[in-house]
Amino acid sequence: NDVALGPYRHYMQKEIFEQPRAIADTLEGVAGITPSIFGADAESVFRKVNRILILGCGTSFYAGLTAKYWLEAIAGIPCDVEIASEYRYRVSVPHEDQLVVCISQSGETSDTLSALEHAKSLGMHMTLAICNVATSALVHNTKLHYITRAGAEIGVASTKAFTTQLAALYLMTLVFAKMRGRLTPEDEVTRLASLRHVPAAIQSVLALEPQIMGFADIFASKQNALFLGRGIHYPVALEGALKLKEISYIHAEAYPAGELKHGPLALVDSSMPVVTVAPNDRLLEKLKANMAEVSARGGELYVFADAGSSIDPSDRMHVIRLPENYGDLSPLLYVVALQLLAYHTAIVRGTDVDKPRNLAKSVTVE
Numbered sequence: 001n002d003v004a005l006g007p008y009r010h011y012m013q014k015e016i017f018e019q020p021r022a023i024a025d026t027l028e029g030v031a032g033i034t035p036s037i038f039g040a041d042a043e044s045v046f047r048k049v050n051r052i053l054i055l056g057c058g059t060s061f062y063a064g065l066t067a068k069y070w071l072e073a074i075a076g077i078p079c080d081v082e083i084a085s086e087y088r089y090r091v092s093v094p095h096e097d098q099l100v101v102c103i104s105q106s107g108e109t110s111d112t113l114s115a116l117e118h119a120k121s122l123g124m125h126m127t128l129a130i131c132n133v134a135t136s137a138l139v140h141n142t143k144l145h146y147i148t149r150a151g152a153e154i155g156v157a158s159t160k161a162f163t164t165q166l167a168a169l170y171l172m173t174l175v176f177a178k179m180r181g182r183l184t185p186e187d188e189v190t191r192l193a194s195l196r197h198v199p200a201a202i203q204s205v206l207a208l209e210p211q212i213m214g215f216a217d218i219f220a221s222k223q224n225a226l227f228l229g230r231g232i233h234y235p236v237a238l239e240g241a242l243k244l245k246e247i248s249y250i251h252a253e254a255y256p257a258g259e260l261k262h263g264p265l266a267l268v269d270s271s272m273p274v275v276t277v278a279p280n281d282r283l284l285e286k287l288k289a290n291m292a293e294v295s296a297r298g299g300e301l302y303v304f305a306d307a308g309s310s311i312d313p314s315d316r317m318h319v320i321r322l323p324e325n326y327g328d329l330s331p332l333l334y335v336v337a338l339q340l341l342a343y344h345t346a347i348v349r350g351t352d353v354d355k356p357r358n359l360a361k362s363v364t365v366e
């Protein structure tokens with residue numbers, strides 16, 4: 001084990017730091033935006049697709065939630081995202097022209113496999129898996145596939161599987177955008193180049209580890225934490241809260257910041273740390289208004305921003321700045337910072353980071 005861990009203390013830390021490599025490997029062999037990235041039959045299948053349904057559990061579900069923002073904004077294709085365990089038991093309206101996309105690191109999650117069978121039983125036979133294990137049941141049971149190349153993920157809390165899923169989902173978005181006439185040749189070049197630059201951009205987020213450890217020292221003594229984001233950074237906030245609760249056992253909740261007034265603001269006092277994901281995007285001013293509501297209640301803010309985010313640090317407003325603004329791809333960077341926050345908070349608390357209590361890496365029973 002020690003050999004496999006190299007310089008790292010835990011698999012989770014190793015896997016967080018492997019993300020530049022994992023994403024580069026996942027993108028290897030992608031020369032341009034073409035449906036065949038998803039299999040030889042993908043073009044004929046994708047031509048019949050007018051809407052997308054994404055199914056998954058846990059972190060994989062949050063990858064799907066992130067992708068919904070891309071698919072609708074960039075490709076203009078309607079997208080629903082459902083928790084597999086809910087979808088399989090609810091009476092829903094099937095659509096024959098819907099592509100069912102199942103996301104799973106392991107490809108063995110019982111609820112995801114059953115949700116896929118449920119979709120098929122409703123007559124939806126255009127199916128695609130985004131999965132890290134080529135030999136899994138999920139890949140076996142779907143028509144089209146994208147195999148992420150994260151490599152074996154051992155830490156129970158998913159990290160590199162998530163960011164490689166996002167890379168695959170972004171490619172899928174670009175394929176649909178191109179097929180629907182929404183991607184000019186120049187856009188294709190620019191967007192693919194930004195995607196290829198993600199590994200280097202993540203490297204510079206990893207370099208923020210010492211600063212993030214400073215936040216973690218404070219978080220370790222907290223009982224609760226609130227994570228806020230808006231737009232595509234709301235799923236990032238959800239994933240950040242999930243990571244923190246899973247491995248540090250601190251109660252963490254995520255909210256779309258605009259919902260603050262509809263409930264969570266009641267929880268805010270001087271002992272509640274509030275994490276915000278605050279890149280300089282078109283929602284930043286809205287988010288800052290929400291942050292002011294937190295400050296007015298004595299809440300302490302821990303802000304992940306970028307160089308262009310006009311946010312002034314103060315006594316109760318701590319800011320870590322990511323080096324680049326990454327536009328549509330920024331979830332892949334901010335989530336890495338939140339993974340590190342959860343990891344180091346758990347380290348300070350002395351929990352079993354790679355094997356958190358009560359949780360399993362792959363939930364193969366219902």
Ligand code: G6P
Binds near residue numbers: 059103105112158362
């Ligand atoms: C478990 C793991 C999570 C994972 C989820 C879905 O809860 O602890 O890290 O996100 O299962 O797993 P999957 O293999 O389907 O992505």
